[in-house]
Amino acid sequence: MPAHHLALTRAELAGDPVDVAIVANPPPGSLADLRGLRLIQSLWAGVDRLLADATVPQQVPLARMVDSAMNQAMAETALWATLALHRGFFRYAANQRAAQWLPHDQRRSDEVPVLVLGYGQMGQMTAKRLAQQGYPVTAWRRDAGQVPASLPGVQVATGEAALLAALAQTQVVINLLPLTSETRGILCAQLLSRLPTGAGLVNLARGAHMVEADVMAALDSGRLGHAVLDVFATEPLPTDHPFWRHPRVTVLPHAAAMTDARSAAQVVARNVDALATGRPLAHLVARYRGY
Amino acid sequence: MPAHHLALTRAELAGDPVDVAIVANPPPGSLADLRGLRLIQSLWAGVDRLLADATVPQQVPLARMVDSAMNQAMAETALWATLALHRGFFRYAANQRAAQWLPHDQRRSDEVPVLVLGYGQMGQMTAKRLAQQGYPVTAWRRDAGQVPASLPGVQVATGEAALLAALAQTQVVINLLPLTSETRGILCAQLLSRLPTGAGLVNLARGAHMVEADVMAALDSGRLGHAVLDVFATEPLPTDHPFWRHPRVTVLPHAAAMTDARSAAQVVARNVDALATGRPLAHLVARYRGY
Numbered sequence: 332m333p334a335h336h337l338a339l340t341r342a343e344l345a346g347d348p349v350d351v352a353i354v355a356n357p358p359p360g361s362l363a364d365l366r367g368l369r370l371i372q373s374l375w376a377g378v379d380r381l382l383a384d385a386t387v388p389q390q391v392p393l394a395r396m397v398d399s400a401m402n403q404a405m406a407e408t409a410l411w412a413t414l415a416l417h418r419g420f421f422r423y424a425a426n427q428r429a430a431q432w433l434p435h436d437q438r439r440s441d442e443v444p445v446l447v448l449g450y451g452q453m454g455q456m457t458a459k460r461l462a463q464q465g466y467p468v469t470a471w472r473r474d475a476g477q478v479p480a481s482l483p484g485v486q487v488a489t490g491e492a493a494l495l496a497a498l499a500q501t502q503v504v505i506n507l508l509p510l511t512s513e514t515r516g517i518l519c520a521q522l523l524s525r526l527p528t529g530a531g532l533v534n535l536a537r538g539a540h541m542v543e544a545d546v547m548a549a550l551d552s553g554r555l556g557h558a559v560l561d562v563f564a565t566e567p568l569p570t571d572h573p574f575w576r577h578p579r580v581t582v583l584p585h586a587a588a589m590t591d592a593r594s595a596a597q598v599v600a601r602n603v604d605a606l607a608t609g610r611p612l613a614h615l616v617a618r619y620r621g622y
Numbered sequence: 623m624p625a626h627h628l629a630l631t632r633a634e635l636a637g638d639p640v641d642v643a644i645v646a647n648p649p650p651g652s653l654a655d656l657r658g659l660r661l662i663q664s665l666w667a668g669v670d671r672l673l674a675d676a677t678v679p680q681q682v683p684l685a686r687m688v689d690s691a692m693n694q695a696m697a698e699t700a701l702w703a704t705l706a707l708h709r710g711f712f713r714y715a716a717n718q719r720a721a722q723w724l725p726h727d728q729r730r731s732d733e734v735p736v737l738v739l740g741y742g743q744m745g746q747m748t749a750k751r752l753a754q755q756g757y758p759v760t761a762w763r764r765d766a767g768q769v770p771a772s773l774p775g776v777q778v779a780t781g782e783a784a785l786l787a788a789l790a791q792t793q794v795v796i797n798l799l800p801l802t803s804e805t806r807g808i809l810c811a812q813l814l815s816r817l818p819t820g821a822g823l824v825n826l827a828r829g830a831h832m833v834e835a836d837v838m839a840a841l842d843s844g845r846l847g848h849a850v851l852d853v854f855a856t857e858p859l860p861t862d863h864p865f866w867r868h869p870r871v872t873v874l875p876h877a878a879a880m881t882d883a884r885s886a887a888q889v890v891a892r893n894v895d896a897l898a899t900g901r902p903l904a905h906l907v908a909r910y911r912g913y
Contacts (some may be wrong), residue, residue: 400730403756404709407731410755411705414698424715427873430866432858439691440698463754464701465694497906575721582718583711586725588838600832 347375353601355515355590359384370394372599374590376401376453377537378616381509393616394602397452400591406456408535408587409447409561412559413461416531417443417583421557423580440465444500446516447471448517449507449536450479450487451622453588457507458485469497474511474620498525510537511621520545529556535587538563541575550579561587642894650675661685663890664726665881666746667692668828669907670801684907686894688743691882693906697747699826699878700738704752704870705849707794707822708734712848716869731756735791738762739808740798740827741770741778742913744879748775748798760788764804765911789816794824797799801828802912811836820847826878829854834865841870852878 335578348367355374362371363378363386371393373381376475379385380393419435426433443466447458450472458470462484472478475489488497498504504526508514519542532555534541543564549555560574575581598613605612616622641659646665650807653662654677662684664672669686672678706712710726717724734757738749741763749761753775763769766780779788789795795817799805809825810833823846825832834855840846853872864872889904896903907913 340895386711403731404728407709411709411711414702414705418695418698418702420702423874423877424872426875427866430859430861432875434875434880437695437877437880437882439882440694460755464751465697558698568721570721575718581715583714584717584723584725586710586714586728588730589725591728591730604688 342540343347351606353599354381354575356380358387362387362510370602371614372602374595376590377510378622379539382618382621390617392612393618394612394614395539395614395616395622396590396598397614398591398595398597399590399596402452402456404591405462405507405522405535405588408455408561408583409507409533410460410464411579412531412533412581413443413466413503413505414446414464416533416557417466421581428523441467443467443502444469445503445505446501446505447498447505448494451507451509453509455479455482455574458482466503471497473508490571492584494522495525498522499527500528501526504530505533506540508536508540509622510539513621514561515539516542516543518546520548523549523554526554529551530554531556532558532560533560539568547577547590549571550577555579559582559583575594628809640808645672647671650679652802653678661893661903662681663687663893665886665890666682667879667881668801669913670828670830672886673907673909673912680909683903684909684913685887685903685905686907687881688905689886689889691885692879693743693747693884696744696826696879697751698800698875699753699852700748700798700824701755701871703822703824704734704736704757704796705755706852707824707848708757712870732879734758735760735794736794736796737788737792738798739785739795740800742800743800745798746770748796749773757794760792762788764799768839785813786816789813790818792817792821794822796824797827797831799827799831799913801830804912806884807833809833809837811839814845816839817845819844821845822847823849823851825849826852831855838864838868841868845871850874852876884913 351370353372368391374396375428376396445466445468447470448455450470457484458468462468468485471488518540557579559581640656642661644663655685659682665687667687736757738745738761741761749759750773753759759776763781809831848870850872
């Protein structure tokens, strides 16, 4: 759904008290000075923009969207991108434009290790779907403290040393990290230089995870064979941005996983009901850690 | 692997007796007059060309390749194509060429019914993988006599009436049928006209399953939203063929599933050993039915 259609506007509120603000990427300042606010419920999974807006009341509980349909959509996009990178379907598309009939070698999925950065709800769903297809999956989480139960075929790694070790064995990197001060710019030259030549990068999280110049340099050096990018520093991606025309970049319009209004409405209703009846709120953001 | 590299040549044989001919799409006539031949082992899953070659000795057992790596590769290609059709990734690729940022609506996988034509080894693996992703799958088999055990989430249909009924409910049709006199030209105007507007067609079996002019007409009328075609009447697809340049056709160079030399060699070795030790041969073709 278009993000701003759901944002509250100050004029509509006309000074009445507001218990719950249900927001999807509202313009900065939208939530300042709302009287009586007891819950900010995001319709997006990523709350980095809300956290960056200093006018959002800091003492009001903030809940992320955790929507099973959105998690599944994210896993679908990650799986599609991995299959396309593994089986060379992006190269075939380029060959088609030149009317070039050129089958290339076929690897088995168990020969294509995939590294999933981020092991929250979306990372877990993605890792599970990839493992079901036979990919050897490593799921990396920065924080060693809260690692979810392991899934069949998924190896969980935590901490920086484990990340650097995993990169050298990786054919496809999928970024599903939350954007925090710890993860901003993580997809940089230093990380990319650890990958084997020709690896694939799939960024489905936030544009600010990438150092765009480093990604471009890694593509041009051949370190990266192909990048699938759904998110960018500036969105919509400006029409003159070189990613649009790079032969080994697939640009998606921030569409890897959209909130599904049907299931998201139920998630919101449950939290509103919890607020009304005094039960614990779900999916609360820990502001200090940023997600 | 390139097909003809594995074909025996008459010159190499120099008149010696030959027990087993291990062949991958050999030129017609290659197997005529081999003395002592006791088994023809195909390295391809589809044996329609061998059956069409009247010089292939009719009394010699003919075995198809049934290779788990090839089955898995086929399921990967089918899943990739289905995900791309379902989530609009082909449209996004077209939009990228115009630097157009245009997210579109997102459906859940359980809203995208998929029809798999053919329910042999490849059809079963494909149906299973699609059902794991939440797609409602109907697997259709012409012959009601030999239906394999059903899989979770997969509805099996047989016979022509069931096919026509299933088509009306289908968003994506995947063809994995063997090419026989019964299935030649099955992807024709009559079948395509049963599909809902904008459905996707994925032909991974044989070019002769398609009436090319009918597929092109269905694309141009909008009946078909997109076609993913791996196989063609003439291969390599001639450079002036309109499929190469159609904006809603994805051309693959007969690469949906290649024989994997490692696992295929074991399949062949088992059959050669069975021949030597008098055990039953596996994956024999019933010439009367064509697969």
